[in-house]
Amino acid sequence: MSSDAAVIPFGACPLPLVDSDEILMGHGSGGRLTAQLVEQLIVPAFRNPALERLDDAALVECDGARLAFTTDSYVVTPIFFRGGDIGELAVNGTINDLAVSGARPLALSLAFILEEGLPISDLRRVIESARTAAARAGVPIVTGDTKVVGRGCADKLFINTSGIGAVPRGLRLGAREVRPGDAILVSGTMGDHGVAILSQRLGLELDGELRSDTAALHELTAIALEAAPGLHAMRDPTRGGLAATLVEIATREGHGIEIDECTIPVSDAVRGACEILGLDPLLVANEGKVVLFVAEEDADALLTALRRHSLGRAAARIGRVTDAHAGVVTVATAIGGERILELPFAEALPRIC
Amino acid sequence: MKYLDEYRDRDVAQALIRRIAATVTRPWVLMEMCGGQTHSIVRYGLDRLLPSPIELVHGPGCPVCVTSLEMIDRAHAIAAEPEVIFTSFGDMLRVPGSNGDLLRLRSRGADVRVVYSPLDALSLARANPTKRVVFFAIGFETTAPANAMAAFQARKQQITNFSLLVSHVLVPPAIASILQTQGNRVQGFLGPGHVCAVMGFREYEALAERYRVPIVVTGFEPVDILQGISMAVEQLEAGRAIVENQYARTVARDGNRVARELVGDVFEIADRKWRGVGAIPKSGYRLRAEYRAWDAERIFDVGAIDTREPERCISGSILRGLKKPCDCPAFGKECTPQTPLGATMVSAEGACAAYFQYGRRATREVA
Numbered sequence: 001m002s003s004d005a006a007v008i009p010f011g012a013c014p015l016p017l018v019d020s021d022e023i024l025m026g027h028g029s030g031g032r033l034t035a036q037l038v039e040q041l042i043v044p045a046f047r048n049p050a051l052e053r054l055d056d057a058a059l060v061e062c063d064g065a066r067l068a069f070t071t072d073s074y075v076v077t078p079i080f081f082r083g084g085d086i087g088e089l090a091v092n093g094t095i096n097d098l099a100v101s102g103a104r105p106l107a108l109s110l111a112f113i114l115e116e117g118l119p120i121s122d123l124r125r126v127i128e129s130a131r132t133a134a135a136r137a138g139v140p141i142v143t144g145d146t147k148v149v150g151r152g153c154a155d156k157l158f159i160n161t162s163g164i165g166a167v168p169r170g171l172r173l174g175a176r177e178v179r180p181g182d183a184i185l186v187s188g189t190m191g192d193h194g195v196a197i198l199s200q201r202l203g204l205e206l207d208g209e210l211r212s213d214t215a216a217l218h219e220l221t222a223i224a225l226e227a228a229p230g231l232h233a234m235r236d237p238t239r240g241g242l243a244a245t246l247v248e249i250a251t252r253e254g255h256g257i258e259i260d261e262c263t264i265p266v267s268d269a270v271r272g273a274c275e276i277l278g279l280d281p282l283l284v285a286n287e288g289k290v291v292l293f294v295a296e297e298d299a300d301a302l303l304t305a306l307r308r309h310s311l312g313r314a315a316a317r318i319g320r321v322t323d324a325h326a327g328v329v330t331v332a333t334a335i336g337g338e339r340i341l342e343l344p345f346a347e348a349l350p351r352i353c
Numbered sequence: 354m355k356y357l358d359e360y361r362d363r364d365v366a367q368a369l370i371r372r373i374a375a376t377v378t379r380p381w382v383l384m385e386m387c388g389g390q391t392h393s394i395v396r397y398g399l400d401r402l403l404p405s406p407i408e409l410v411h412g413p414g415c416p417v418c419v420t421s422l423e424m425i426d427r428a429h430a431i432a433a434e435p436e437v438i439f440t441s442f443g444d445m446l447r448v449p450g451s452n453g454d455l456l457r458l459r460s461r462g463a464d465v466r467v468v469y470s471p472l473d474a475l476s477l478a479r480a481n482p483t484k485r486v487v488f489f490a491i492g493f494e495t496t497a498p499a500n501a502m503a504a505f506q507a508r509k510q511q512i513t514n515f516s517l518l519v520s521h522v523l524v525p526p527a528i529a530s531i532l533q534t535q536g537n538r539v540q541g542f543l544g545p546g547h548v549c550a551v552m553g554f555r556e557y558e559a560l561a562e563r564y565r566v567p568i569v570v571t572g573f574e575p576v577d578i579l580q581g582i583s584m585a586v587e588q589l590e591a592g593r594a595i596v597e598n599q600y601a602r603t604v605a606r607d608g609n610r611v612a613r614e615l616v617g618d619v620f621e622i623a624d625r626k627w628r629g630v631g632a633i634p635k636s637g638y639r640l641r642a643e644y645r646a647w648d649a650e651r652i653f654d655v656g657a658i659d660t661r662e663p664e665r666c667i668s669g670s671i672l673r674g675l676k677k678p679c680d681c682p683a684f685g686k687e688c689t690p691q692t693p694l695g696a697t698m699v700s701a702e703g704a705c706a707a708y709f710q711y712g713r714r715a716t717r718e719v720a
Binding site: 020022023024025026202204268271272275277278333334335336337338339 | 354357361362363366367395396397398399401402443456457459460461469575576
């Protein structure tokens with residue numbers, strides 16, 4: 001190694017100013033700005049043990065019953081995209097937040113914020129696809145709300161959801177349970193949703209095989225829980241992609257993480273689109289994938305079990321948790337080098353060079 | 354993926370590293386000129402794989418980093434004008450000027466949009482006849498043909514609500530400037546592959562001869578870069594100083610004639626300020642007089658723009674390979690990636706940001 005060698009993050013070229021008096025789009029990106037907003041403004045205001053864990057769903061106990069409780073909002077544009085739409089995305093996404101918390105989803109809420117002028121036919125289509133997704137998953141939508149705002153005050157339609165699920169007695173699952181030595185698995189290819197949306201939004205003519213991976217993961221996570229008693233944590237790598245998930249766990253829990261780039265599944269279509277767009281598939285959102293942290297001795301059994309399910313066919317083992325370099329995620333690169341994986345600051349912006 | 358995986362092959366890369374190690378007998382300082390090459394070096398951890406006598410210095414080849422503070426402030430002033438849709442390549446949006454960046458301007462109501470091509474900006478102008486669409490035309494010779502085409506089409510179709518804010522920079526004058534610097538340490542260059550795909554490499558032959566310095570026109574994949582380094586080291590060890598073309602699958606000696614002619618028709622050579630380096634004579638392009646009606650600098654009177662680079666910043670010396678980031682008293686103190694004073698900390702590819710990240714990890718490992 002050259003004496004002056006340096007490891008620097010792979011990401012967009014310029015580093016931004018991070019202090020701001022106004023909300024920037026980057027505050028919603030799932031990157032460092034989002035983390036700042038949550039940690040500096042939101043958590044201090046509402047501080048309590050369930051919230052502080054910042055897992056995908058909070059754990060609430062009542063008379064001995066353990067419930068997982070989660071909420072999410074969906075503002076995707078376009079509302080109809082290759083591989084799904086905002087209705088299906090909202091249902092699946094909420095089920096997934098419960099599923100990765102180890103919960104059996106029990107019921108969902110669905111609230112619409114509608115922009116004046118939205119064609120009723122569009123709303124009908126979204127409702128129908130939310131209905132189908134909920135029915136397919138066997139999770140009822142039990143309550144909801146509808147509000148209308150003036151033209152220009154929302155973009156067509158926004159959806160807010162919440163979900164509750166039952167958590168098995170004695171289950172210990174979550175970022176805090178992750179241990180050095182754990183193997184890290186992903187359930188399939190990375191980057192499909194984000195790249196499909198972006199290429200459609202940009203009107204790029206490369207969307208032939210690009211489809212959102214939106215899917216409900218509760219069956220797959222139930223299989224994982226059964227197959228691997230040593231399963232320590234699951235996450236769905238949505239905004240900010242795999243990178244945000246891994247960096248968050250490394251920094252928040254004080255572990256080092258090592259992953260091997262060559263083992264991370266990425267479809268050829270997504271790889272190709274990312275090459276053209278100048279994006280890193282590891283930073284791009286997924287909507288039907290899970291990242292799993294599991295005790296080494298259970299890793300092989302878990303991988304075998306995941307691969308038996310249609311949503312886990314491309315599952316792979318991508319790395320491990322280590323007690324070296326706490327808080328830092330390193331990537332072994334294709335040619336045998338190493339780099340540090342960084343949480344993106346804000347939206348992934350295409351590079352000029 | 355075909356045409357990419359071959360150039361990211363572990364065995365080929367490792368063989369090249371062994372070859373470099375077998376060739377090198379003494380320390381050499383090489384500069385890669387392109388931000389894209391720096392990006393690959395970092396992306397694949399190449400610098401950490403090279404034998405220790407070889408030092409890579411990251412050149413001033415990241416166009417968003419070297420765009421002058423004055424031009425960025427001008428862009429911000431224009432973007433804040435009424436009825437303006439300001440369009441730019443994505444990563445320019447985050448580059449800080451004297452008062453924030455384009456993302457912040459957007460949050461305050463400015464219409465700032467990312468485009469993938471200047472021709473998309475031109476289409477935007479056609480679709481919004483009541484708006485004034487400005488494209489921030491930055492970059493090296495690589496982006497010049499597409500930007501020239503946008504100006505050419507705008508003039509041809511008489512689209513009058515479109516203009517370009519031009520801040521193009523050129524590689525050969527920057528190489529000459531680095532080599533003329535007192536105390537220069539750079540002994541060989543990885544030449545800019547995509548710039549040469551447009552311009553060819555005859556200009557570089559004159560530089561190699563005049564300054565007795567090897568220049569290897571090099572691509573952007575890890576195997577390209579390692580091969581470029583290997584070729585440069587072989588020249589240095591043998592005492593040769595010529596231009597060689599590692600990137601022959603893309604670059605011809607005379608470049609792309611059609612593109613060069615278009616660039617010549619639309620742009621003329623001009624002096625240009627580089628962020629962190631200062632003014633370099635004849636180091637950029639500006640629009641020719643016949644394109645004045647599409648020149649945002651002439652159209653928008655945003656007043657005099659007076660900027661000053663922070664005095665404590667030594668990024669000019671760092672971009673030339675003269676000093677190390679740790680030589681700077683501000684490094685890691687008032688200057689961090691979150692609060693950059695200069696170009697080399699602004700860019701994730703910049704040497705200072707690189708040292709900052711690496712230092713961070715080294716500290717954690719010790720702790």
